[in-house]
Amino acid sequence: MLRLLRCRLPVRRYPWGVRAASEQTSSNESPGNRKYRDTVLLPQTDFPIRRGPGETASTELRVQEESGFLQLYAWQRARKTKKEFSLHDGPPYANGDPHVGHALNKILKDITNRFHMMRGYKVSYVPGWDCHGLPIELKALAELDEEAENMSATEIRSKAKMFAEKAIEKQKSSFIRWGIMADWDKCYYTFDPKYEAKQLDIFYKMYDKGHIYQDYKPVFWSPSTRTALAEAELEYNQEHISRSIFAKFPLHKAPPKLASIIDQYSSVSTLVWTTQPWTIPANQAICYMPDTEYAIAKCANTGEQYILAADRIESTALSLGTQLQVISTFKGVDLEGGICLHPTIADRLSPLLPANHVTMAKGTGLVHTAPAHGIEDYSVATHHKLPVDCLVNESGHFTTGAGADLENKAVLTDGNEAVIQMLLARKSLLKEESFVHSYPYDWRTKKPVIIRASKQWFVNTANIKDKAQDVLKKVKFVPASAAGRMLEMLDRRTYWCISRQRSWGVPIPVFYHKETGEPLINRQSMAHIMSLVEQHGTDVWWTLPLEDLLPKAVLQKVDGSSQALDYERGHDVLDIWFDSGTSWAHVLEDGEQRADVYMEGKDQLGGWFQSSLLTSVATRNKAPYRNIIVHGFTLSEKGEKMSKSVGNVVDPDVVINGGQDKVKEPAYGADVLRWWVAESNVFTEVLIGPAVLNSARDDINKLRNTLRFMLGNLSGFTPETDSVASSEMYLIDQYMLHVLQDYASKVTDAYKGYEFGKVVRLLEALVTRDLSSFYFSIIKDRLYCNEETDPKRRSCQTVLAEALDVVVRSFAPILPHLAEEVFQYLPYRKESECVFRTGWIKSNTVWKKLGLVEAIEAACSIRDIFLGSIPGKNAAEYEVTIVIDPGLLFELMETLQEDSSSSKSQLNEILMCSQTSLMSELPLDLSPEASVMKGSFLINLEDGDICQEESYKVVVEPSKKERCPRCRKFTTASSLAPCARCLEAIAGKSTP
Structure with a gap:
């Protein structure tokens, strides 16, 4: 199992302090030292560590143009x-x-x-x-x-x-x-005409299979927009206030099973509760639950007798401000055959009917039933063949059929009030009060809707x-x-209303016979309409004469005696969800x-x-x-819904290009917006605001810094000729290839799983921890101070080239502008080479070498002990002696350092000290300044077949040598002369 840098301590706790010569200069530096510094191989690149607010947008636009963003889709579609x-x-x-x-x-x-x-x-x-x-x-x-x-x-x-x-x-x-x-x-x-024609083709196929039908039934209706709505077009106002009422329906005919009881009293009424008083004129029945217990109760205030559910007596009495004394109880089924008088319409009778939708959660246990204004009510009407008379027009006003007292009144306002006053005048109103509850609103106009019966087209979802x-x-x-x-x-969807009463949409291409009202729709009429629509668009439904829409050739196949003028075209359009x-x-x-x-x-x-x-x-x-x-949805940084009135709306155009005040609203560019999307947990609500955007910009700038380091240190490197085979690399370089291969596998899986936030976390861990804080700090000396073509330097440059390629390709889908910008600064870039035209990460399975992981991680364990002993000090000022008993751990360390003592070994490089000694026994001649620390490392090889913990000692003491004026490591006999490694590197180079 790969355990990446398992024992390494956090950088922030132990600043390692090692710096290459190029990173340390002094105002009083001697000319001799300066000439050595001039031989150091400094990073060279024009890639900026960050872009100023004024540059960001223009750079992205330039990258889009030069990298062919607009041509990329067509290019990839043309691939074989x-x-x-x-x-x-x-x-x-x-x-x-x-x-x-x-x-x-x-x-x-x-x-x-x-x-x-x-x-x-x-x-x-x-x-x-x-x-x-x-x-x-x-x-x-x-x-x-x-x-x-x-x-x-x-x-x-x-x-x-x-x-x-x-x-x-x-x-x-x-x-x-x-x-x-x-x-x-x-x-x-x-x-688009072709789209509309294809849509009508689907409509007819569904109609022909019996999935679409026309019916007169209650649907959600928006008075504010005068059209039917689907459930998906509703939003619910949890704070809606309705005028709820308790009303009585006097008993006209007692239920046969209760006649002997009820006939003893002069006044018995059923008691109902509703939040929609305006629907009372449309009442056709009162429903009860057959298996529930009901009661006849006497009102202490008036002496009247009411029928209601036994479980609702206490709460109803409390609402009415009275006491209700139970006279008799019975099952709901005993109400069968009872008939009540309508409270507002003379000569109208309302039968008592059983229904399963009656609940005891609120109200009286008896439900006022208006088939034109309720889905369950309509089901009851269908079963018992009750009238479904709608007394409300398209604008939500009472029609003439509602009577002179209600005609033209809006049902949700003055019409509601008028009905309440009618109930009051007829002494049928017992109580009216405000009731706060969830109520459907038109999602477009933000105004309440009603349920209203009308002739509509439906998809019978029960069939599908x-x-x-x-x-x-x-x-x-x-x-x-x-x-x-x-x-x-x-599962909850019983039907889908697909017709709308508007002009801007695809017409439902149905003709209606002027006398019978029968709809005309068949294969011939639809084929003709679809042909016209595909050529000219759906405007033809309104612009062409009826004879052109319904020509004789079509009519003859339907009914040879009919004329086009016998029909009229329908006025409904299809729901936009269709x-x-x-x-x-x-x-x-x-x-x-x-x-x-x-x-x-x-x-x-x-x-x-x-x-x-x-x-x-x-x-x-x-x-x-x-x-x-x-x-999920986007919300403000505080988790609030965005609103112009609150002033928390984030405009993506302003995010990219900046606002009028560039200090308050800087130009972040598109990649910051894309980074915000990728790093967010998009499966919940996604927050955005100045703090979030600033953080995203800072993250990208940190990434740019790492990319700049790699680009700068690849100057003068050509992969085709200068790359070093992995088998010939330093083990730390091979180890980093192993890390890159593991990263590539994990990041690919994260993309496949749509876990883009995980992609960002993996990227940040690789760039910040594994590369910048670990690998770069180790190889800086080799990069800056070895001779330019030294195979050891080429080895880490080979890794840098691979790392840069892996990193850039891994974030390219998220930050395409930055990815292409980096490629434009590649010192070995081929002309017009683009990230997106050259494929995904090209990691090599040869890089995955589990055996070397233990050696590197063991060295890191030792390094952490060493660095932990010198917090805040320069590691190069010290010499380290590692004492390990002969065994497997010793052998692992020998793969990193063959000699007993070295200032140039791979182990010494990992420790970043000036000299490292590897011994099997503790030296007898320790200096008084030496510190001895103990540590241990668990070796795990062969998938757990080899698993043993071995201890070691780390001896740390100040270096006995002088600091090299070139590499700044304490490896020279005199501070005036470079160390042997540096002399070898600058040999043959001219000095002023």
């Missing part, structure tokens, strides 16, 4: 490879400016795509936009005020399309600036649900918990293809993920995806 990866883009909505939610989503997708592309896959990623729907229509008409009310459907559609196109161009421009790889000239749009759930269980979810949430949402939910049919190249990945926010578990699944299962019996990746 059988490996395919498809990420189907969920279409963002074309109704506003780009925001950080877009950035989170698009950058996550781009990291995924770039990783797979670098690994040799031909990536399919077609960006798209959801272009229809009410929000766009409302925004497009917002500035027209009253003028909009008189506009025709075609005028509205024209305005809406123009608005959507502007939003698309603005969003697209931002996505490109963020470095998103795609074919931006071949995006998909839901208002079992198969949809079955195929969904075979889809992999990240995180895995999202699977359960989506299955639960799907729009986007059929995108797989247009985007995926093969009709049977499945995307490898769908990746969207968690709200899409009930939205696009689900609508895509239902349409795909309904038409081709399979899911449109193999994997679903679900991310």
Whole structure:
């Protein structure tokens, strides 16, 4: 098992203090010393350690241009490879400016795509936009005020399309600036004629299979936008206040089983509670739970008798401010056959009916039932054949059918009040009070909705649900918990209302007979409409004469005697979730293809993920995806929802280019935005703000510093001619190749698992701990002070070249601008060589050498003992003697130092002291200044077959030699003359 630098102490606790000659200068340095310093091989590179705020944006734009960001997608699609990866883009909505939610989503997708592309896959990623729907229509008409009310459907559609196109161009421009790889000239749009025609094809296939039907039933209705809504278009206000009431329905006919009891009293009423008084005029029944115990109770205040559930007597009495005395109890089933008088409409009777949806959680245990305004109520009406009369129009006002006292009143305001006053006048109101509860709102207008019966088109999800759930269980979810949430949402869905009463959308191409109202839709009519739409777009539904939409040739195949003028075209459009939910049919190249990945926010578990699944299962019996990746939402640094009024909105354009005040809002560039996305735990809520962005910028600058060190020390190095074979390298260099191979394997697995935060953590650990703090500190002396072409120097340069390549390729999907910028500064770069066109990490399995790990880690254990004994001091000022009994540990150390004493051995380099001695016995002539420390190391070889702990001693004493004026190590007889190693390095070099 690899145990990376297991015993190494943290750098911050023990500053090692060793510095090469190039890093120590003095104002009073002698000319002789300066001439030696001039022979040191200093790092040489123009790569800047950081970019100023003014440079960041311009540098990224230059890199995009020079590295061919816009051409990259087409290049990789043209490659000859059988490996395919498809990420189907969920279409963002074309109704506003780009925001950080877009950035989170698009950058996550781009990291995924770039990783797979670098690994040799031909990536399919077609960006798209959801272009229809009410929000766009409302925004497009917002500035027209009253003028909009008189506009025709075609005028509205024209305005809406123009608005959507502007939003698309603005969003697209931002996505490109963020470095998103795609074919931006071949995006998909839901208002594209070919897309619309394919959507209608899916609609008809579902209709033909019996999955789509028209019905008159209650649906969520938005009075503020005058259209039906799907559940995915609702948001719930937890602080909504309703006017709740207790009302009585006088008993007109006693239930047969209770007649002998009830006939004893002159006044018996059923007692109901509702939070929607305006629905009382639409009441058709009162429902009870058959198996629950009910009671007749006498009111202490009025003497009246009420029927209600026995379990609700105490709470109801408390709400009414009275006492209720139980006279008789009975089972709910005994209420069968009872009939009540309607409290507001004369001659209307309300039967008592059994129902399973009645609960005892609140209310009276008797449920006022208005089939036109409740889903469960409608089910009761269907079963018992009750009328489903809707007395509310599209704008949420009472119709003429509600009576003169209610006509034209808004049901949520003055209509509600009017009903309450009617109940009060008829002495049917017992109590009214405010009730705070969760209530559905229109997610667009943020105004309350109602449930209202109307004729709509529905997808019968009950027909599809079992198969949809079955195929969904075979889809992999990240995180895995999202699977359960989506299955639960799907299970609760009984039907899907897909019709909307607006102008900006894809029309439901159905004709209605003017006399009978019967719909006309069949294979011939649909084929004709789809042909027109594919050529001209869906505007034809509004612009062409009826005779062109329904020509004789089509009518003759239906009914030879009919004329086009006998029909009228429908006015409904398809729900935008049906729009986007059929995108797989247009985007995926093969009709049977499945995307490898769908990746969207968690709200899409009930939205696009689900609508895509239902349409795909309904038409081709399979899911449109193999994997679903679900991310969270973006919030402010304080975990709050972003709001302009609060002033915590983070604009991605300002993040990249800076605000008006560059001090308060500096230009961070796109890579900082991308780093923020990658390092965040995107599977929960993702926080963003100045502190987060500053931290991301600092992290990238630290990374740049490491990259600059590697680039600078690769000056004059050519991999093809100067590289050293791993077998001929120093063991510490071989060890670092081993570390790089392990890192490459782990980081690849993290990308595969969509754990981009883990990628960042692995990268930071490698760069900060293994490279900068450990390896670089060890090899600086060799890099700076050995002769330029010395194989020992070339050995660590070979590792630096490999490390730089591994590091840059590993973060390239996250920081593409920085990756390409680094390649532009490679001293041995071939012309026009780009990171993304040269593939993924090319680590070599030969690098993985478990045997040498023990030798290096044992040396590190000894080093930590040594450095821990001289905190804050320069390691080069000391000599170290290591005393180990003959055995395996001694043999391991001998692989690093053959001689008993050396100032140039591999072991000495790792310790960074001036001289290292390796002995089997403690020296007898220790100086008084010597310190002796004890340590031990657990040797683990052959996968645990060899496992033994061996002890050692470390003797530390000040060096007896002078400091070399060139390398600054204490290895020379005179401080005026370089050590033997340095003399050898500068031999033949001219000095002034």
